[in-house]
Amino acid sequence: xxxxxxxxxxxxxxxxxxxxxxxGASKDTTRVIAPIARSEYKVYDYLVETAASTQTRExxxxxxxxxxxxxxxxxxxxxxxxLWPSSIVELLPVVCCF
Amino acid sequence: xxxxxxxxxxxxxxxxxxxxxxxxxxxxVLQNVFLDKVLADLGLCVSxxxxxxxxxxxxxxxxGAATYxxxxxxxxxxxxxxxxxxxxxxESDANGLRLTLGFFDDIYVPAxxxxxxNRCEPDPYNRKQMIWVWEYGEPKEDYIVDDACQIKFRVESxxxxxxxxxxxxxxxxxxxxxxxxxxxxxxxx
Numbered sequence: 001x002x003x004x005x006x007x008x009x010x011x012x013x014x015x016x017x018x019x020x021x022x023x024g025a026s027k028d029t030t031r032v033i034a035p036i037a038r039s040e041y042k043v044y045d046y047l048v049e050t051a052a053s054t055q056t057r058e059x060x061x062x063x064x065x066x067x068x069x070x071x072x073x074x075x076x077x078x079x080x081x082x083l084w085p086s087s088i089v090e091l092l093p094v095v096c097c098f
Numbered sequence: 099x100x101x102x103x104x105x106x107x108x109x110x111x112x113x114x115x116x117x118x119x120x121x122x123x124x125x126x127v128l129q130n131v132f133l134d135k136v137l138a139d140l141g142l143c144v145s146x147x148x149x150x151x152x153x154x155x156x157x158x159x160x161x162g163a164a165t166y167x168x169x170x171x172x173x174x175x176x177x178x179x180x181x182x183x184x185x186x187x188x189e190s191d192a193n194g195l196r197l198t199l200g201f202f203d204d205i206y207v208p209a210x211x212x213x214x215x216n217r218c219e220p221d222p223y224n225r226k227q228m229i230w231v232w233e234y235g236e237p238k239e240d241y242i243v244d245d246a247c248q249i250k251f252r253v254e255s256x257x258x259x260x261x262x263x264x265x266x267x268x269x270x271x272x273x274x275x276x277x278x279x280x281x282x283x284x285x286x287x
Contacts, residue, residue, distance in 0.1 A: 005104040006140055008171060016100050016173060019147070039134035042201035043144050043175075050184065079182055082099060083250075093182050093252055 010074075013052035013082045014060050020044050051084030099177050102147055103140050106169050107131070108154075113162040121149060124168055132172055136274040138258050141176030142202060175202060177253045177277060184250050187243060192218065192228050197249060197279070204273040207251065211280035251279040 011019075024034035025044045036044070047053065060081055067077045076094055085091040109131065115123040125146060132143045151169040158165060177183060185197040185205060195207040209218075212230060219229045232241040243249070255278045 001108075002106040003103065003140065004106055004169070008102040008104045011100040011102060011173060013099065016144075019173075020145070037129060037133055039201065040145050046200040075178060075180065083182055083184070090250075093250070 010078055012060065012078060013047050013050055014055045014057075016043070017047045017052045018057075020047070050082070052082070055081075055084070099175060099181065099183060100144065101141070101174050101176050102171050103137075103174050104150070104169070104171050106167065108165060108167045110161075110163045110165050116164075120152065124149060124152065124166060128168070128170060136258070137174065141174035142275060143172050144175050144201070145173045147171040147173050177256065179253055179255060181253045182250055183253070183279075184248050187247060187249060190228055190230055190243065195230060195243065195249075197251065202275075202277075204275060205251070205277045205279055207279055211254065211278075254278050254280050 020036065020040065020043070023036060024030075025036045025041065026034070027048065031041065063081060064077055067080065072080075072095070079094045080091070083090060083094065085094070107128070109124070109127050111123050111127055115126065118126075128146050128149075132146065134143065136142050147170075149168060149170045152166055153168075154166045155164050157163070183199070185199050188196045188198040188203060190196065192209070193206075194209045194212065196203070197205040197207065199205065213232050219231065230243045232243065257276050257278070258274060259276065261274070
C-alpha cells in the first residue's frame with residue numbers, strides 16, 4: 001500500500017453526509033438493504049445529530065462566501081461550517097486562540 | 099474532521115467475487131482491508147470514496163485469484179489541532195474524562211485541561227468512576243459532567259501509539275489513535 005497524497009482535500013460534515021446519503025444510507029429500517037457497512041452507519045448516526053443534517057449545499061456555499069470578508073483561515077471556516085454556531089459563545093473558541 | 103486521502107494498493111480479488119462487476123468486487127475487497135482501521139498518521143478510515151484507476155488483472159501461477167493495482171481515495175477521520183467538536187460523555191476516572199463520538203471512543207480529557215475551577219468526587223453508584231463537577235458563576239454553581247450533556251471540546255493533540263509487543267493481562271484494549279482534548283464548553287441537551 002502506498003500513500004500517494006495524505007491530504008487530497010478536506011470534507012465538511014455536510015459533504016460526508018451527502019456522500020453517505022447518495023449511497024443509500026437512511027435512518028429507517030431499510031438499513032439492511034443499502035450497501036453501507038455498519039461502521040459507516042455509526043458515522044452516519046453521529047452526523048445526523050449534528051448541524052450537518054439541516055444544511056444544504058447553497059447554505060454552506062453562502063456561508064463560506066460571507067466568511068471570506070473576515071479574513072478567516074481555511075481551518076476556521078471549516079470549523080464554523082461543521083459547528084454552525086448560533087451564538088457568540090459557540091463562536092468564540094473557534095476564532096480566539098487560547 | 100474528515101479528509102480525503104489518495105492511496106495505491108495491490109490487492110487480490112478472490113475467485114468467488116468474479117461474478118460481480120469489477121468495480122463492485124474491488125470495492126468489497128477494499129472495504130475489508132481499510133474500513134474501520136487506523137492508518138498511521140492518516141487517521142481512522144471511515145469510507146471508500148471512489149476508485150480512480152485499476153491496472154493489472156494478472157493471474158499469478160498457482161493462484162485462482164486476479165491481482166490488481168488500484169488507485170483509490172478514502173475518507174479518513176483526522177481532527178486537526180484546534181478543531182472544536184461536539185461529543186458525548188462516556189466514562190471518567192481520577193485522571194480525567196473519556197468522551198465518545200459513536201464511531202470513535204478514544205478521546206481523553208486529562209485532568210489539567212478540564213475547565214477550572216473544578217473538583218472530583220467519588221461516584222456513589224459506581225466504584226470505578228469519579229464525578230467531575232465544574233464550579234462556575236457568582237455565586238458558585240455546580241455543573242456536574244454526566245450523560246445529559248453534550249460536550250464541545252477543542253483538540254490539543256493526536257497520537258498514534260505503536261502496537262505493543264507485550265501486554266499485561268488486565269491492560270486496557272490497545273488504542274491505535276488517541277485524541278487528547280481540552281473541554282471548556284458544555285451544552286445541556
